[in-house]
Amino acid sequence: METVLRIAIQKNGRLSEKTLELLKNCGIDFTTSGAILKVKASNFPLEILFLRDDDIPGYVSKGVADIGVCGENVVDEKGYKTELVHRLGFAKCRLSIAIPKRFDYPGTEYLEGKTIATSYPVILGKYLKEKGVNAEVREISGSVEIAPAIDLADAVCDIVSTGSTLLANGLKEVEAFYKSEALLISTPQLAGEKKAILDQLMFRIKACQRAKRAKYIVLNAPNNKVQEIADILPGIKSPTVTPLAQEGWSSMSSVIDENDFWDICEKLHEKGAEGVLVMPIEKMIY
Ligand code: ATP
Ligand code: MG
Numbered sequence: 001m002e003t004v005l006r007i008a009i010q011k012n013g014r015l016s017e018k019t020l021e022l023l024k025n026c027g028i029d030f031t032t033s034g035a036i037l038k039v040k041a042s043n044f045p046l047e048i049l050f051l052r053d054d055d056i057p058g059y060v061s062k063g064v065a066d067i068g069v070c071g072e073n074v075v076d077e078k079g080y081k082t083e084l085v086h087r088l089g090f091a092k093c094r095l096s097i098a099i100p101k102r103f104d105y106p107g108t109e110y111l112e113g114k115t116i117a118t119s120y121p122v123i124l125g126k127y128l129k130e131k132g133v134n135a136e137v138r139e140i141s142g143s144v145e146i147a148p149a150i151d152l153a154d155a156v157c158d159i160v161s162t163g164s165t166l167l168a169n170g171l172k173e174v175e176a177f178y179k180s181e182a183l184l185i186s187t188p189q190l191a192g193e194k195k196a197i198l199d200q201l202m203f204r205i206k207a208c209q210r211a212k213r214a215k216y217i218v219l220n221a222p223n224n225k226v227q228e229i230a231d232i233l234p235g236i237k238s239p240t241v242t243p244l245a246q247e248g249w250s251s252m253s254s255v256i257d258e259n260d261f262w263d264i265c266e267k268l269h270e271k272g273a274e275g276v277l278v279m280p281i282e283k284m285i286y
Contacts, residue, residue: 003193004045005201008065011037011050015182018090019069023048026204045197056185057082063187066194073159073180077122081188086202088182089209095120095178096160098171100148105174111135111155117147118157127177145169210284215261218253219268219276226250232267234260255281 009019020032023046030041030048037050049065053074060068061080068082071091075082097116099105108131115136118124128135138153145165147153159180160166163173184205190198221229226241229252233239239254252273256264261278268276 002045003197004040004047005067005194005197006047006049006065008049008051008056008059008068008070010053010056010069013053015053015069015071015091018088018182022069022088022205022208025208026201044201046201054078060185060187065187066190067184067186067198069182069184071180072183073120073123073178075183075185077120079122082185083188083190084183085186085198086184086205088184088205091180091182093159093161093180094176095123095157095180096166096173097124097155097157097175097177098145098160098166098173099155101170101172105172108133108175110174114154115152116155116157117144117153119144120157123178124157145171207283207285210286211281213258214255214281214284215258216253216279216281217256217264217276218251218279219273220244221250221252221271221273223248223250225271225273226252229268229271229273232264232271255284 010016023030026044028041028044028046030039032039038047040047049059051059053070056065056068056070057075057078057080059065060070060082067085069088071093073093073095097111099110103110111128111133113134115138116124117138117140119139119141121137121139124137128137138147140147140152144156144158146169147156148171149169156171158166160173160176166173186198217233219229230239230241233252233254234256239252242251243249244251265276265278
């Protein structure tokens with residue numbers, strides 16, 4: 001029987017779209033529909049389980065699923081034994097402590113003796129211990145922001161991405177103490193054929209992630225400027241230089257990082273580069 005790798009992903013939520021996009025960019029085909037909770041890819045030895053994110057670390061830890069995509073916050077909070085395979089770089093958010101706007105906040109000493117409502121008692125507990133603060137942690141499973149308004153707590157600790165939910169509930173963020181992103185995790189000691197399939201998947205994921213930040217750049221340069229322009233363009237190895245039909249000119253191409261993009265373009269312009277084209281890259285294999 002063919003060995004398949006089982007991946008657990010979030011059925012419906014903030015991780016779903018990006019996770020599906022990741023698998024699709026890796027060339028893995030499968031059909032999804034709301035009712036289907038388990039599906040086999042048609043062109044890769046992968047079976048996909050659609051679950052609530054809370055259940056993913058536990059299932060991966062027990063080997064019900066071999067690997068999974070889950071927020072770091074949930075992985076740390078649940079505390080199951082799993083292995084980190086790769087940081088996926090999406091679903092970035094932070095865990096923050098917030099208090100009602102009307103109070104001044106001098107520092108963590110403010111929290112001494114207070115009650116803090118949260119869905120993340122483990123992560124918050126660790127932080128408070130580290131800071132030497134004695135506070136009562138009250139676990140609430142959802143709508144944590146409402147707790148101070150209904151006298152359930154003095155402060156809250158919750159996921160924040162923009163802070164607008166806090167503001168809407170009359171709260172202000174006073175400590176952003178934990179950062180999270182989506183993680184690819186695996187069951188401890190995945191081996192044999194399953195490990196080989198994971199390696200194959202990781203090869204594709206890395207190629208997609210590299211490509212995301214990279215741009216392919218093509219330009220025309222006067223021959224006497226080729227060296228100076230080559231020094232600006234980093235490239236994977238070095239830029240490709242091809243003579244143009246027009247005497248005294250060359251075409252140069254290279255790969256640049258998105259972060260350096262505007263900086264490099266300005267310098268190229270100064271050096272006399274013309275006809276600069278910049279294109280997205282789909283995959284990048286080293
Ligand atoms: P489920 O129904 O699967 O239990 P959920 O409601 O618990 O879903 P979501 O709100 O879909 O969870 O969030 C999933 C994960 O996405 C969170 O655990 C966190 O890692 C990340 N996340 C949460 N909120 C944001 C946000 N505002 N921006 C970016 N990432 C976020
Ligand atoms: Mg959940």
